[in-house]
Amino acid sequence: MPNDYLLTVISNIGMISLIALSAYLLLISGEISFGQQAYFGISAYAGAIATTLWGWPLWLALLFGSSLAALAAGFVGLLTLRISGLYFSIATLAFAEMVRLSLFKLTYQIEIDGELIGPNGAEGFGEIRWIFDNDVSVLEYTLLIYGILLLVLFFLVLIERSRLGMIFRMLGQDPLLTRVQGLNPVRYKVTAAILAGFIAGLGGTLYAHSFTYIEPQIFNMMLGVHALAYGLIGGLGTVLGPLIGVAIDIGFLESVRVIQGYRMVVFGGLVALMLIFMPRGIFDEKRVYWLKSIARRWFRA
Amino acid sequence: MLEVKSLSKNFGGVKAVRELDLAVNAGDIIGVIGPNGSGKSTLVNLISGVFPATAGEIIFQGQSLSKLSPHARVKAGVARTFQNIRLFPGLTVWQNLWVARNSAEDTRAEGISYRWFRKSGPVKNEIDAMLEFSGLADKGDELASNLAFGEQRRLELARAAATKPSLLLLDEPAAGMNHDEIRDLDRRIRQLRQQGMTIILIEHVMDLVMGITDRIAVLNFGSKIAEGEPAAIQENKSVQEAYLGQSDDD
16 A cells, blocks of 8 residues: 555646646747646636535536636637737736635635535635545545546647647747748637646646645645746656656655755756756757657667 | 839838839749848838838739738738748758648648658648758658758748748848859749749849849839849949949949
8 A cells, every 4th residue: 555645745746747737838839827827726616616515526527627717718818819928927927816816705605514615715615525525545536636647648749749739839939930821820829728728727626626625825826837847847848848847846856855945945946057058948849859769760770 | 913002111210111112913023132221121021911011002912911910911822931041940841841831621630640641641742742842852850950051941932832822922042042052042933933923032142133033123221213124123323323332423
Protein backbone atom coordinates (compact mmCIF):
# COMPACT_ATOMS: atom_id res chain seq x y z
CA MET A 1 0.00 0.00 0.00
CA PRO A 2 1.67 3.26 -1.09
CA ASN A 3 1.55 5.87 1.62
CA ASP A 4 -1.02 8.62 1.45
CA TYR A 5 1.42 11.52 1.61
CA LEU A 6 3.20 10.33 -1.51
CA LEU A 7 -0.14 9.80 -3.25
CA THR A 8 -1.25 13.30 -2.31
CA VAL A 9 1.90 14.74 -3.86
CA ILE A 10 1.38 12.66 -6.98
CA SER A 11 -2.28 13.57 -7.34
CA ASN A 12 -1.40 17.21 -6.72
CA ILE A 13 1.09 17.04 -9.59
CA GLY A 14 -1.66 15.64 -11.79
CA MET A 15 -4.18 18.36 -10.99
CA ILE A 16 -1.75 21.24 -11.23
CA SER A 17 -0.53 19.77 -14.53
CA LEU A 18 -3.98 20.48 -15.95
CA ILE A 19 -3.78 24.20 -15.25
CA ALA A 20 -0.18 24.18 -16.49
CA LEU A 21 -1.34 22.61 -19.77
CA SER A 22 -4.03 25.23 -20.01
CA ALA A 23 -1.47 28.03 -19.72
CA TYR A 24 0.79 26.14 -22.14
CA LEU A 25 -1.87 26.00 -24.84
CA LEU A 26 -2.09 29.80 -24.74
CA LEU A 27 1.68 30.20 -24.52
CA ILE A 28 2.26 28.29 -27.74
CA SER A 29 -0.31 30.48 -29.44
CA GLY A 30 1.68 33.49 -28.31
CA GLU A 31 -0.40 34.74 -25.42
CA ILE A 32 0.75 35.05 -21.85
CA SER A 33 -2.30 34.66 -19.65
CA PHE A 34 -1.96 35.52 -15.99
CA GLY A 35 -5.55 34.48 -15.45
CA GLN A 36 -5.93 30.73 -15.92
CA GLN A 37 -6.51 30.38 -12.17
CA ALA A 38 -9.91 32.01 -12.75
CA TYR A 39 -11.14 29.05 -14.81
CA PHE A 40 -9.60 26.60 -12.35
CA GLY A 41 -11.48 28.41 -9.57
CA ILE A 42 -14.78 28.78 -11.41
CA SER A 43 -14.83 25.08 -12.11
CA ALA A 44 -13.73 24.18 -8.57
CA TYR A 45 -16.71 26.06 -7.13
CA ALA A 46 -19.21 25.01 -9.80
CA GLY A 47 -18.17 21.35 -9.71
CA ALA A 48 -18.22 21.21 -5.91
CA ILE A 49 -21.63 22.89 -5.77
CA ALA A 50 -22.95 20.37 -8.28
CA THR A 51 -21.91 17.30 -6.31
CA THR A 52 -22.30 18.60 -2.77
CA LEU A 53 -25.44 20.72 -2.99
CA TRP A 54 -27.22 19.24 -5.96
CA GLY A 55 -26.15 15.65 -5.54
CA TRP A 56 -24.81 15.26 -9.09
CA PRO A 57 -22.39 12.46 -9.93
CA LEU A 58 -18.76 13.53 -10.26
CA TRP A 59 -18.45 13.03 -14.00
CA LEU A 60 -21.39 15.33 -14.63
CA ALA A 61 -20.00 17.89 -12.19
CA LEU A 62 -16.66 17.73 -14.02
CA LEU A 63 -18.34 18.42 -17.34
CA PHE A 64 -20.49 21.17 -15.84
CA GLY A 65 -17.60 22.94 -14.07
CA SER A 66 -15.29 22.69 -17.06
CA SER A 67 -17.92 23.85 -19.53
CA LEU A 68 -18.67 26.84 -17.36
CA ALA A 69 -14.95 27.59 -17.22
CA ALA A 70 -14.69 27.20 -21.00
CA LEU A 71 -17.63 29.56 -21.45
CA ALA A 72 -16.00 32.18 -19.24
CA ALA A 73 -12.70 31.71 -21.07
CA GLY A 74 -14.41 32.12 -24.43
CA PHE A 75 -16.04 35.29 -23.20
CA VAL A 76 -12.71 36.72 -21.99
CA GLY A 77 -11.14 35.52 -25.24
CA LEU A 78 -13.64 37.54 -27.27
CA LEU A 79 -13.15 40.60 -25.09
CA THR A 80 -9.37 40.47 -25.41
CA LEU A 81 -9.23 39.73 -29.15
CA ARG A 82 -7.79 43.07 -30.10
CA ILE A 83 -5.14 43.27 -27.44
CA SER A 84 -1.91 41.35 -27.15
CA GLY A 85 1.33 41.27 -25.24
CA LEU A 86 1.42 43.01 -21.90
CA TYR A 87 -2.11 44.34 -22.31
CA PHE A 88 -3.48 40.86 -22.78
CA SER A 89 -1.63 39.63 -19.70
CA ILE A 90 -3.00 42.43 -17.56
CA ALA A 91 -6.55 42.02 -18.88
CA THR A 92 -6.54 38.31 -18.06
CA LEU A 93 -5.12 39.03 -14.62
CA ALA A 94 -7.79 41.64 -14.00
CA PHE A 95 -10.52 39.20 -14.95
CA ALA A 96 -9.06 36.53 -12.68
CA GLU A 97 -8.96 38.97 -9.78
CA MET A 98 -12.58 39.89 -10.47
CA VAL A 99 -13.50 36.23 -10.27
CA ARG A 100 -11.54 35.75 -7.05
CA LEU A 101 -13.05 38.82 -5.38
CA SER A 102 -16.53 37.77 -6.50
CA LEU A 103 -15.97 34.40 -4.85
CA PHE A 104 -15.44 36.28 -1.57
CA LYS A 105 -18.99 37.57 -2.01
CA LEU A 106 -20.47 34.25 -3.06
CA THR A 107 -22.70 32.77 -0.42
CA TYR A 108 -24.96 29.92 -1.43
CA GLN A 109 -25.73 27.51 1.38
CA ILE A 110 -28.26 24.77 1.71
CA GLU A 111 -29.11 22.82 4.83
CA ILE A 112 -28.09 19.21 4.44
CA ASP A 113 -28.48 16.80 7.37
CA GLY A 114 -29.03 19.70 9.73
CA GLU A 115 -25.87 21.48 8.64
CA LEU A 116 -25.48 24.53 6.41
CA ILE A 117 -23.25 23.54 3.51
CA GLY A 118 -21.98 25.48 0.52
CA PRO A 119 -19.69 28.37 -0.37
CA ASN A 120 -19.73 31.05 2.30
CA GLY A 121 -17.63 33.98 1.10
CA ALA A 122 -14.24 34.31 2.74
CA GLU A 123 -15.04 31.37 5.02
CA GLY A 124 -14.65 29.16 2.01
CA PHE A 125 -16.48 26.04 0.98
CA GLY A 126 -15.90 22.94 3.09
CA GLU A 127 -17.47 19.52 3.42
CA ILE A 128 -17.03 18.63 -0.25
CA ARG A 129 -17.56 15.04 0.72
CA TRP A 130 -18.07 13.26 -2.57
CA ILE A 131 -14.95 11.13 -2.11
CA PHE A 132 -16.00 9.96 1.37
CA ASP A 133 -19.65 9.49 0.51
CA ASN A 134 -18.70 7.27 -2.38
CA ASP A 135 -15.90 5.41 -0.60
CA VAL A 136 -13.27 6.44 -3.11
CA SER A 137 -9.77 5.77 -1.81
CA VAL A 138 -6.88 8.16 -2.30
CA LEU A 139 -5.36 5.69 -4.73
CA GLU A 140 -8.53 5.42 -6.78
CA TYR A 141 -8.92 9.17 -6.93
CA THR A 142 -5.29 9.55 -7.99
CA LEU A 143 -5.90 7.06 -10.78
CA LEU A 144 -8.97 9.04 -11.85
CA ILE A 145 -6.90 12.23 -11.98
CA TYR A 146 -4.26 10.56 -14.11
CA GLY A 147 -6.84 8.99 -16.35
CA ILE A 148 -8.24 12.44 -17.11
CA LEU A 149 -4.75 13.91 -17.46
CA LEU A 150 -3.87 11.19 -19.97
CA LEU A 151 -7.03 11.90 -21.95
CA VAL A 152 -6.19 15.59 -22.05
CA LEU A 153 -2.60 14.82 -23.08
CA PHE A 154 -3.82 12.51 -25.81
CA PHE A 155 -6.18 15.18 -27.05
CA LEU A 156 -3.44 17.83 -27.01
CA VAL A 157 -1.04 15.56 -28.88
CA LEU A 158 -3.70 15.07 -31.55
CA ILE A 159 -4.14 18.83 -31.79
CA GLU A 160 -0.41 19.43 -32.03
CA ARG A 161 -0.18 17.01 -34.88
CA SER A 162 -3.03 18.59 -36.77
CA ARG A 163 -3.29 21.70 -38.83
CA LEU A 164 -5.14 23.41 -35.98
CA GLY A 165 -2.17 22.97 -33.64
CA MET A 166 0.17 24.22 -36.32
CA ILE A 167 -1.93 27.35 -36.69
CA PHE A 168 -1.79 27.88 -32.91
CA ARG A 169 2.00 27.79 -33.13
CA MET A 170 1.97 30.05 -36.20
CA LEU A 171 0.05 32.64 -34.22
CA GLY A 172 2.66 32.34 -31.52
CA GLN A 173 5.58 32.72 -33.90
CA ASP A 174 4.36 35.48 -36.16
CA PRO A 175 0.78 36.77 -35.92
CA LEU A 176 1.17 39.15 -38.86
CA LEU A 177 2.52 36.46 -41.14
CA THR A 178 -0.34 34.21 -40.08
CA ARG A 179 -2.76 36.86 -41.27
CA VAL A 180 -1.05 37.41 -44.60
CA GLN A 181 -1.26 33.66 -45.10
CA GLY A 182 -5.02 34.13 -45.20
CA LEU A 183 -5.84 32.76 -41.76
CA ASN A 184 -8.32 34.58 -39.59
CA PRO A 185 -6.72 34.86 -36.14
CA VAL A 186 -10.03 35.54 -34.36
CA ARG A 187 -11.26 32.03 -34.86
CA TYR A 188 -8.10 30.39 -33.62
CA LYS A 189 -7.53 32.69 -30.66
CA VAL A 190 -11.02 32.07 -29.32
CA THR A 191 -10.72 28.33 -29.94
CA ALA A 192 -7.46 28.24 -27.99
CA ALA A 193 -8.99 30.26 -25.15
CA ILE A 194 -12.01 27.96 -24.87
CA LEU A 195 -9.93 24.78 -24.94
CA ALA A 196 -7.54 26.21 -22.36
CA GLY A 197 -10.46 27.22 -20.12
CA PHE A 198 -11.93 23.74 -20.31
CA ILE A 199 -8.63 22.05 -19.45
CA ALA A 200 -8.05 24.35 -16.46
CA GLY A 201 -11.64 23.63 -15.45
CA LEU A 202 -11.04 19.87 -15.33
CA GLY A 203 -8.20 20.52 -12.89
CA GLY A 204 -10.40 22.80 -10.78
CA THR A 205 -13.25 20.38 -10.10
CA LEU A 206 -10.79 17.57 -9.42
CA TYR A 207 -8.91 19.83 -7.03
CA ALA A 208 -12.00 20.79 -5.03
CA HIS A 209 -12.97 17.15 -4.50
CA SER A 210 -9.46 16.09 -3.65
CA PHE A 211 -8.94 18.70 -0.93
CA THR A 212 -12.63 18.73 0.19
CA TYR A 213 -12.22 22.39 1.11
CA ILE A 214 -11.72 25.42 -1.13
CA GLU A 215 -11.56 29.14 -0.51
CA PRO A 216 -11.19 32.12 -2.88
CA GLN A 217 -7.62 32.73 -1.74
CA ILE A 218 -6.43 29.47 -3.35
CA PHE A 219 -7.18 30.88 -6.79
CA ASN A 220 -4.96 33.91 -6.50
CA MET A 221 -2.40 35.23 -8.91
CA MET A 222 0.38 32.94 -7.69
CA LEU A 223 -1.49 29.92 -9.00
CA GLY A 224 -1.64 31.52 -12.46
CA VAL A 225 1.98 32.56 -12.34
CA HIS A 226 3.02 29.03 -11.44
CA ALA A 227 0.90 27.63 -14.24
CA LEU A 228 2.78 29.86 -16.69
CA ALA A 229 6.17 29.13 -15.18
CA TYR A 230 5.74 25.37 -15.55
CA GLY A 231 5.54 25.59 -19.32
CA LEU A 232 8.38 28.07 -19.45
CA ILE A 233 10.62 25.77 -17.38
CA GLY A 234 9.71 22.44 -18.94
CA GLY A 235 9.59 23.76 -22.46
CA LEU A 236 7.12 24.93 -25.07
CA GLY A 237 8.14 22.41 -27.72
CA THR A 238 6.04 19.51 -26.44
CA VAL A 239 2.98 18.94 -24.26
CA LEU A 240 5.25 17.10 -21.85
CA GLY A 241 7.08 20.38 -21.15
CA PRO A 242 4.60 21.76 -18.61
CA LEU A 243 4.39 18.37 -16.89
CA ILE A 244 8.15 18.39 -16.44
CA GLY A 245 7.85 21.88 -14.99
CA VAL A 246 5.22 20.73 -12.48
CA ALA A 247 7.24 17.67 -11.56
CA ILE A 248 10.31 19.83 -10.91
CA ASP A 249 8.36 22.25 -8.73
CA ILE A 250 5.94 20.08 -6.77
CA GLY A 251 7.73 16.77 -7.04
CA PHE A 252 11.15 18.11 -6.18
CA LEU A 253 11.14 21.58 -4.68
CA GLU A 254 8.07 21.15 -2.51
CA SER A 255 8.82 17.65 -1.41
CA VAL A 256 12.52 17.81 -0.62
CA ARG A 257 12.76 18.89 3.00
CA VAL A 258 16.15 20.58 2.74
CA ILE A 259 14.85 23.40 0.59
CA GLN A 260 11.43 23.51 2.19
CA GLY A 261 11.55 27.07 3.48
CA TYR A 262 13.29 28.36 0.40
CA ARG A 263 11.00 26.83 -2.21
CA MET A 264 9.80 30.12 -3.65
CA VAL A 265 13.31 31.53 -3.68
CA VAL A 266 14.67 28.53 -5.55
CA PHE A 267 11.67 28.42 -7.89
CA GLY A 268 11.82 32.14 -8.66
CA GLY A 269 15.54 31.90 -9.29
CA LEU A 270 15.00 28.94 -11.57
CA VAL A 271 12.40 30.82 -13.61
CA ALA A 272 14.72 33.82 -13.92
CA LEU A 273 17.63 31.65 -15.04
CA MET A 274 15.47 29.81 -17.56
CA LEU A 275 14.15 33.03 -19.06
CA ILE A 276 17.72 34.24 -19.55
CA PHE A 277 19.33 31.08 -20.85
CA MET A 278 16.48 29.02 -22.27
CA PRO A 279 13.61 31.42 -22.90
CA ARG A 280 11.35 28.71 -24.32
CA GLY A 281 12.17 26.11 -21.70
CA ILE A 282 14.21 22.92 -21.48
CA PHE A 283 12.36 21.17 -24.28
CA ASP A 284 11.82 24.01 -26.72
CA GLU A 285 10.85 23.52 -30.38
CA LYS A 286 14.41 23.11 -31.61
CA ARG A 287 15.43 20.54 -29.01
CA VAL A 288 12.22 18.59 -29.53
CA TYR A 289 12.81 18.58 -33.28
CA TRP A 290 16.38 17.46 -32.71
CA LEU A 291 15.33 14.64 -30.36
CA LYS A 292 12.67 13.54 -32.80
CA SER A 293 15.09 13.35 -35.69
CA ILE A 294 17.51 11.32 -33.55
CA ALA A 295 14.69 8.97 -32.62
CA ARG A 296 13.67 8.65 -36.25
CA ARG A 297 17.20 7.77 -37.34
CA TRP A 298 17.48 5.31 -34.51
CA PHE A 299 14.29 3.51 -35.48
CA ARG A 300 15.28 3.33 -39.10
CA ALA A 301 18.68 1.79 -38.30
CA MET B 1 -7.00 43.82 -62.44
CA LEU B 2 -5.52 46.15 -59.84
CA GLU B 3 -6.23 49.84 -59.72
CA VAL B 4 -4.64 52.09 -57.14
CA LYS B 5 -6.36 55.47 -57.05
CA SER B 6 -4.78 58.54 -55.43
CA LEU B 7 -3.53 56.43 -52.55
CA SER B 8 -1.92 58.26 -49.63
CA LYS B 9 -0.40 57.15 -46.38
CA ASN B 10 0.84 59.46 -43.64
CA PHE B 11 2.84 58.34 -40.64
CA GLY B 12 2.33 61.30 -38.36
CA GLY B 13 3.83 64.15 -40.35
CA VAL B 14 5.68 61.92 -42.78
CA LYS B 15 3.93 61.43 -46.09
CA ALA B 16 5.15 57.96 -47.08
CA VAL B 17 2.88 57.67 -50.11
CA ARG B 18 1.25 60.65 -51.80
CA GLU B 19 -1.67 60.54 -54.20
CA LEU B 20 -0.34 57.49 -55.96
CA ASP B 21 -2.06 56.11 -59.05
CA LEU B 22 -1.14 52.77 -60.50
CA ALA B 23 -2.95 50.43 -62.85
CA VAL B 24 -1.90 46.83 -63.32
CA ASN B 25 -3.17 44.55 -66.09
CA ALA B 26 -3.72 40.85 -65.54
CA GLY B 27 -0.66 38.79 -66.42
CA ASP B 28 1.78 41.68 -66.21
CA ILE B 29 4.95 41.91 -64.23
CA ILE B 30 5.16 45.45 -62.93
CA GLY B 31 8.36 46.77 -61.42
CA VAL B 32 8.27 49.39 -58.70
CA ILE B 33 11.60 51.07 -58.12
CA GLY B 34 12.83 54.14 -56.32
CA PRO B 35 15.47 55.22 -53.82
CA ASN B 36 15.32 54.09 -50.21
CA GLY B 37 12.40 55.61 -48.34
CA SER B 38 10.48 56.40 -51.50
CA GLY B 39 7.39 54.48 -50.33
CA LYS B 40 7.78 51.16 -52.16
CA SER B 41 7.37 48.91 -49.15
CA THR B 42 4.59 51.10 -47.82
CA LEU B 43 2.76 50.48 -51.08
CA VAL B 44 3.03 46.73 -50.58
CA ASN B 45 1.88 47.07 -46.99
CA LEU B 46 -1.12 49.11 -48.10
CA ILE B 47 -2.15 46.67 -50.81
CA SER B 48 -1.75 43.65 -48.51
CA GLY B 49 -3.57 45.45 -45.70
CA VAL B 50 -0.85 45.45 -43.06
CA PHE B 51 -1.99 48.96 -42.25
CA PRO B 52 -4.86 51.10 -43.55
CA ALA B 53 -4.45 53.85 -46.10
CA THR B 54 -4.91 57.48 -45.06
CA ALA B 55 -6.78 58.25 -48.27
CA GLY B 56 -7.46 56.76 -51.67
CA GLU B 57 -8.75 53.48 -53.02
CA ILE B 58 -7.38 50.11 -53.97
CA ILE B 59 -9.63 48.27 -56.41
CA PHE B 60 -8.77 44.64 -57.02
CA GLN B 61 -10.75 42.71 -59.61
CA GLY B 62 -13.55 45.22 -59.36
CA GLN B 63 -13.72 45.00 -55.57
CA SER B 64 -12.48 47.61 -53.12
CA LEU B 65 -9.89 46.19 -50.74
CA SER B 66 -10.01 49.06 -48.27
CA LYS B 67 -12.43 47.43 -45.84
CA LEU B 68 -10.91 43.96 -46.03
CA SER B 69 -8.62 42.62 -43.31
CA PRO B 70 -5.25 41.15 -44.36
CA HIS B 71 -6.48 37.56 -44.29
CA ALA B 72 -9.56 38.42 -46.31
CA ARG B 73 -7.31 39.99 -48.95
CA VAL B 74 -5.37 36.75 -49.22
CA LYS B 75 -8.66 34.92 -49.77
CA ALA B 76 -9.50 37.49 -52.44
CA GLY B 77 -6.23 36.59 -54.15
CA VAL B 78 -3.47 38.94 -53.00
CA ALA B 79 -0.29 37.40 -51.56
CA ARG B 80 3.04 38.91 -50.62
CA THR B 81 6.58 38.27 -49.50
CA PHE B 82 8.52 40.39 -47.04
CA GLN B 83 11.67 42.40 -47.46
CA ASN B 84 13.20 40.74 -44.41
CA ILE B 85 12.44 37.04 -44.70
CA ARG B 86 9.40 35.95 -42.75
CA LEU B 87 8.80 32.27 -42.27
CA PHE B 88 7.53 30.18 -39.39
CA PRO B 89 10.90 29.15 -37.99
CA GLY B 90 9.47 26.45 -35.73
CA LEU B 91 7.63 24.66 -38.55
CA THR B 92 9.21 22.44 -41.15
CA VAL B 93 9.51 23.45 -44.79
CA TRP B 94 6.62 21.21 -45.74
CA GLN B 95 4.47 22.58 -42.94
CA ASN B 96 5.25 26.16 -43.94
CA LEU B 97 3.84 25.44 -47.38
CA TRP B 98 0.94 23.40 -46.08
CA VAL B 99 -0.41 26.07 -43.76
CA ALA B 100 -0.06 28.59 -46.56
CA ARG B 101 -2.49 26.57 -48.62
CA ASN B 102 -5.75 27.76 -47.23
CA SER B 103 -8.48 26.15 -49.22
CA ALA B 104 -11.81 24.93 -47.91
CA GLU B 105 -10.84 21.26 -47.89
CA ASP B 106 -7.90 22.01 -45.61
CA THR B 107 -10.00 24.05 -43.22
CA ARG B 108 -12.49 21.25 -42.85
CA ALA B 109 -9.65 18.85 -42.16
CA GLU B 110 -8.13 20.97 -39.44
CA GLY B 111 -8.21 18.22 -36.84
CA ILE B 112 -6.61 15.56 -38.99
CA SER B 113 -3.03 14.49 -38.39
CA TYR B 114 -0.28 16.27 -40.26
CA ARG B 115 1.45 12.96 -40.90
CA TRP B 116 -1.48 11.67 -42.87
CA PHE B 117 -1.41 14.75 -45.06
CA ARG B 118 2.33 14.39 -45.50
CA LYS B 119 1.97 10.81 -46.67
CA SER B 120 -1.25 10.65 -48.62
CA GLY B 121 -3.35 13.79 -48.18
CA PRO B 122 -5.07 15.31 -51.18
CA VAL B 123 -2.63 18.21 -51.26
CA LYS B 124 0.54 16.13 -51.08
CA ASN B 125 1.35 16.24 -54.78
CA GLU B 126 0.68 19.90 -55.00
CA ILE B 127 3.01 20.72 -52.13
CA ASP B 128 5.67 18.34 -53.38
CA ALA B 129 5.50 20.15 -56.70
CA MET B 130 6.01 23.42 -54.90
CA LEU B 131 9.05 22.00 -53.11
CA GLU B 132 10.37 20.95 -56.49
CA PHE B 133 9.70 24.43 -57.81
CA SER B 134 11.76 25.93 -54.97
CA GLY B 135 14.56 23.43 -55.29
CA LEU B 136 13.84 22.22 -51.77
CA ALA B 137 12.58 18.74 -52.62
CA ASP B 138 14.95 16.99 -50.21
CA LYS B 139 14.44 19.50 -47.39
CA GLY B 140 10.74 19.01 -46.74
CA ASP B 141 11.23 17.82 -43.17
CA GLU B 142 13.86 20.37 -42.24
CA LEU B 143 12.92 23.17 -39.83
CA ALA B 144 12.59 26.44 -41.72
CA SER B 145 15.06 28.06 -39.32
CA ASN B 146 17.71 25.48 -40.29
CA LEU B 147 17.70 26.52 -43.95
CA ALA B 148 20.45 28.60 -45.51
CA PHE B 149 19.62 32.18 -46.44
CA GLY B 150 19.05 31.53 -50.12
CA GLU B 151 16.86 28.53 -49.35
CA GLN B 152 14.78 30.60 -46.96
CA ARG B 153 14.25 33.17 -49.72
CA ARG B 154 13.09 30.44 -52.07
CA LEU B 155 10.76 29.01 -49.43
CA GLU B 156 9.29 32.42 -48.84
CA LEU B 157 8.47 32.83 -52.51
CA ALA B 158 6.88 29.37 -52.58
CA ARG B 159 4.98 30.12 -49.38
CA ALA B 160 3.40 33.19 -50.92
CA ALA B 161 2.67 31.32 -54.16
CA ALA B 162 1.09 28.48 -52.16
CA THR B 163 -1.89 30.65 -51.31
CA LYS B 164 -2.63 30.57 -55.07
CA PRO B 165 -2.90 34.32 -55.49
CA SER B 166 -3.87 36.09 -58.66
CA LEU B 167 -1.74 39.03 -57.58
CA LEU B 168 1.67 38.44 -56.02
CA LEU B 169 3.56 41.27 -54.32
CA LEU B 170 7.30 40.67 -54.07
CA ASP B 171 9.12 43.04 -51.73
CA GLU B 172 12.81 42.98 -52.68
CA PRO B 173 13.02 39.24 -53.29
CA ALA B 174 16.59 39.49 -54.59
CA ALA B 175 18.06 41.33 -51.61
CA GLY B 176 21.30 39.69 -50.53
CA MET B 177 21.36 37.24 -53.43
CA ASN B 178 24.37 36.48 -55.63
CA HIS B 179 24.32 36.47 -59.40
CA ASP B 180 23.33 32.82 -59.85
CA GLU B 181 20.60 33.05 -57.27
CA ILE B 182 19.18 36.09 -59.02
CA ARG B 183 19.09 34.19 -62.31
CA ASP B 184 17.21 31.40 -60.55
CA LEU B 185 14.79 33.89 -59.07
CA ASP B 186 14.22 35.41 -62.51
CA ARG B 187 13.30 31.97 -63.84
CA ARG B 188 10.94 31.29 -60.92
CA ILE B 189 9.13 34.61 -61.25
CA ARG B 190 8.57 33.90 -64.95
CA GLN B 191 7.23 30.46 -64.05
CA LEU B 192 4.76 31.99 -61.61
CA ARG B 193 3.58 34.37 -64.29
CA GLN B 194 3.04 31.43 -66.61
CA GLN B 195 0.86 29.89 -63.93
CA GLY B 196 -1.36 32.94 -64.28
CA MET B 197 -0.12 35.25 -61.55
CA THR B 198 0.16 38.96 -61.96
CA ILE B 199 3.26 40.23 -60.21
CA ILE B 200 4.33 43.49 -58.64
CA LEU B 201 8.06 43.41 -58.13
CA ILE B 202 9.75 45.86 -55.80
CA GLU B 203 13.45 45.67 -56.29
CA HIS B 204 16.78 47.43 -56.18
CA VAL B 205 18.58 44.91 -58.36
CA MET B 206 18.24 46.63 -61.73
CA ASP B 207 19.36 43.69 -63.88
CA LEU B 208 16.40 41.72 -62.60
CA VAL B 209 13.87 44.52 -62.87
CA MET B 210 14.93 45.66 -66.35
CA GLY B 211 14.99 42.12 -67.73
CA ILE B 212 11.73 40.77 -66.41
CA THR B 213 9.17 43.55 -66.12
CA ASP B 214 6.64 44.72 -68.68
CA ARG B 215 6.37 48.15 -67.14
CA ILE B 216 8.10 50.04 -64.38
CA ALA B 217 6.79 52.69 -62.01
CA VAL B 218 9.34 54.89 -60.31
CA LEU B 219 8.61 56.35 -56.90
CA ASN B 220 10.39 59.21 -55.20
CA PHE B 221 9.30 60.71 -51.86
CA GLY B 222 6.05 58.80 -52.08
CA SER B 223 5.01 60.09 -55.49
CA LYS B 224 5.19 58.42 -58.85
CA ILE B 225 7.69 60.35 -60.95
CA ALA B 226 7.69 58.13 -64.00
CA GLU B 227 6.07 55.08 -65.51
CA GLY B 228 6.81 53.20 -68.67
CA GLU B 229 8.62 50.35 -70.35
CA PRO B 230 12.01 49.40 -68.92
CA ALA B 231 13.98 50.89 -71.82
CA ALA B 232 12.16 54.21 -71.56
CA ILE B 233 12.66 54.35 -67.82
CA GLN B 234 16.40 53.85 -68.23
CA GLU B 235 16.55 56.91 -70.45
CA ASN B 236 14.29 59.02 -68.27
CA LYS B 237 15.99 62.18 -66.97
CA SER B 238 13.97 62.65 -63.80
CA VAL B 239 14.55 59.00 -62.84
CA GLN B 240 18.27 59.44 -63.20
CA GLU B 241 18.10 62.56 -61.08
CA ALA B 242 16.13 60.81 -58.37
CA TYR B 243 18.73 58.11 -58.15
CA LEU B 244 21.94 60.04 -58.76
CA GLY B 245 21.02 63.57 -57.74
CA GLN B 246 20.73 66.56 -60.01
CA SER B 247 23.73 67.08 -62.27
CA ASP B 248 25.46 70.45 -62.23
CA ASP B 249 25.57 71.16 -65.93
CA ASP B 250 21.77 71.12 -66.37
